[in-house]
Amino acid sequence: MSTTPSGLPKRLVIASRESRLAMWQAEHVRDRLRALYPDCEVAILGMTTLGDQVLDRALNEIGGKGLFIKELEVALLDGRADLAVHSLKDVPMELAPQFALPIVMKREDPRDAFVSGRFASLDALPAGARVGTSSLRRAAQIRHRYPGLVVLPLRGNVNTRLSKLDSGQYDAIILAAAGLKRLGLADRIRAIVPPELSLPAAGQGALGIETLAGRPELEAWLAPLADPKTAAEVAAERAVSRVLGGSCRVPLAAWCVSRADGGLELVARVAAEDGSAMVEAVERCPQADRASAERIGERAARRLLEQGAAQWLGSS
Numbered sequence: 001m002s003t004t005p006s007g008l009p010k011r012l013v014i015a016s017r018e019s020r021l022a023m024w025q026a027e028h029v030r031d032r033l034r035a036l037y038p039d040c041e042v043a044i045l046g047m048t049t050l051g052d053q054v055l056d057r058a059l060n061e062i063g064g065k066g067l068f069i070k071e072l073e074v075a076l077l078d079g080r081a082d083l084a085v086h087s088l089k090d091v092p093m094e095l096a097p098q099f100a101l102p103i104v105m106k107r108e109d110p111r112d113a114f115v116s117g118r119f120a121s122l123d124a125l126p127a128g129a130r131v132g133t134s135s136l137r138r139a140a141q142i143r144h145r146y147p148g149l150v151v152l153p154l155r156g157n158v159n160t161r162l163s164k165l166d167s168g169q170y171d172a173i174i175l176a177a178a179g180l181k182r183l184g185l186a187d188r189i190r191a192i193v194p195p196e197l198s199l200p201a202a203g204q205g206a207l208g209i210e211t212l213a214g215r216p217e218l219e220a221w222l223a224p225l226a227d228p229k230t231a232a233e234v235a236a237e238r239a240v241s242r243v244l245g246g247s248c249r250v251p252l253a254a255w256c257v258s259r260a261d262g263g264l265e266l267v268a269r270v271a272a273e274d275g276s277a278m279v280e281a282v283e284r285c286p287q288a289d290r291a292s293a294e295r296i297g298e299r300a301a302r303r304l305l306e307q308g309a310a311q312w313l314g315s316s
């Protein structure tokens with residue numbers, strides 16, 4: 001990487017998917033870097049991923065996690081980009097050894113949002129109402145709690161999903177609150193879905209920055225963007241997912257919050273896809289370092305397995 005006399009890189013390129021949400025996220029990182037390093041030119045390289053192209057099948061049928069990041073990783077390997085910005089929830093638990101995820105940024109609202117023209121909340125939906133979501137996690141939890149609702153698949157980026165709701169294909173849809181807020185669409189949120197009803201996905205609402213492994217200088221440049229509190233929370237959540245082989249192919253939810261006393265509290269759930277059963281584990285620890293976070297994540301995963309979660313996690 002060529003540098004200015006002060007040691008700053010002259011130019012940094014951010015690889016991003018081209019959806020509006022992904023671009024917002026990349027621009028957010030670009031603006032933070034420009035403010036930190038005014039002498040450095042920061043550019044965005046937009047690209048389409050397989051996950052963006054295949055819109056006619058549910059995500060769990062086309063290979064799950066990694067779908068949205070592979071092309072971005074190729075740009076890192078080719079040297080066309082220096083960093084890639086991801087929604088952490090789309091990042092696989094294990095990266096190939098060439099890659100690293102040195103930065104987790106401060107989290108936006110991690111909860112799910114209920115969006116509907118006619119109805120105020122999941123509770124207000126009549127039996128038979130059609131709820132759109134492409135996430136097995138959301139579908140399983142909603143079916144578990146509201147067996148009378150009809151949960152239907154819904155794919156596409158945030159704007160596509162909203163237009164499918166507006167055209168009458170669904171009575172309500174569930175989206176991540178974070179995506180709506182980032183896109184300036186918070187006014188579409190009729191209600192935040194309480195985590196008791198739909199616990200978020202591991203990493204939801206947080207952004208991760210991926211680079212090639214072994215780039216300590218680049219990591220040092222990016223370090224001011226990191227949020228240690230979010231990093232600890234998502235380390236616990238991602239540990240649950242790692243132990244359980246999590247991908248978007250499994251109905252797994254995990255949410256960790258930092259407590260006022262400096263500790264962490266983690267809730268994790270696995271549900272049967274048809275909603276017929278659900279198991280939950282709650283784990284706490286008094287510290288918020290990475291090792292403690294991963295330990296409660298692993299403990300929660302074991303508790304879920306003890307309660308029979310394996311039968312709902314599929315064979316993968």
Ligand SMILES: NCc1[nH]cc(CCC(=O)O)c1CC(=O)O
Binds near residue numbers: 087089178204
């Ligand atoms: N699976 C797609 C995806 N990946 C990240 C977000 C939202 C933003 C975030 O969680 O950071 C979304 C949309 C959604 O689930 O509604």
